[in-house]
Amino acid sequence: MSLRYALLGLLADRPASGYDLLQRFKVSLANVWPATQSQIYTELTKLADAGSIAVSDEGPRGRKEYTITDAGRTDLREWLTTTKPKRVARNEMLLRVFFLGAVSRAYARDYLSDIETGSEKAGAELAALEASIDWDDDDLSVYGRIAMEWGKRFHAMSREWADWAIGQIPER
Numbered sequence: 001m002s003l004r005y006a007l008l009g010l011l012a013d014r015p016a017s018g019y020d021l022l023q024r025f026k027v028s029l030a031n032v033w034p035a036t037q038s039q040i041y042t043e044l045t046k047l048a049d050a051g052s053i054a055v056s057d058e059g060p061r062g063r064k065e066y067t068i069t070d071a072g073r074t075d076l077r078e079w080l081t082t083t084k085p086k087r088v089a090r091n092e093m094l095l096r097v098f099f100l101g102a103v104s105r106a107y108a109r110d111y112l113s114d115i116e117t118g119s120e121k122a123g124a125e126l127a128a129l130e131a132s133i134d135w136d137d138d139d140l141s142v143y144g145r146i147a148m149e150w151g152k153r154f155h156a157m158s159r160e161w162a163d164w165a166i167g168q169i170p171e172r
Contacts, residue, residue: 003043006033008052008076011068013140015056018044018064027129028144032151047072097165109166116162123155 010016010024018041025035035043044066047053052072057065068076093115100108130148135141 002033003035003039004047004052005076005079006035007040007043007047008068008072008079010140011053011066012073012076013138015065015067017059017066021066027133028140032147105169105171108169112162112166112169116159116166119155119158119162123152123159126152126155 006025006029007021010021010029016024018037021044022035022037022040025033025040029035044053048055048066050071052069052075053066054069055064056067059065096111100111103111126148130145130152133141133144135145
């Protein structure tokens with residue numbers, strides 16, 4: 001259901017085609033809410049059928065530009081103000097950590113080292129992405145930077161935790 005609101009949020013910022021939205025997802029939302037091309041186009045059709053967005057321009061090869069409607073803006077605002085986010089209750093990575101005693105200590109260290117390396121890589125990718133964006137003072141930039149900062153801190157914490165966890169495994 002949140003893909004719907006991700007698209008409405010992007011269209012609330014400015015009109016865009018499906019291709020433009022896919023590119024914006026890759027640059028700004030992929031770390032928060034990944035979506036494939038087929039998922040985006042399917043949801044755009046549903047949003048248009050529901051009257052939440054409208055085709056504002058049509059170009060060559062069937063390209064359509066979408067604009068959020070008043071109904072879509074109302075739906076987005078209602079979702080933002082009245083719906084509480086669902087807390088993720090499952091974490092497969094931590095479930096595996098819980099049971100690492102069932103494998104060799106060397107494998108357990110390698111598993112945690114992979115988490116550390118992956119977190120370091122993801123943090124570096126976010127830093128590179130942040131440096132590549134022309135930030136300004138519009139809402140998407142302000143709140144996008146806030147979300148990006150969460151990602152950077154999350155990956156830093158994961159890296160530090162994995163390093164600490166490796167040190168907790170006895171050598172024997």
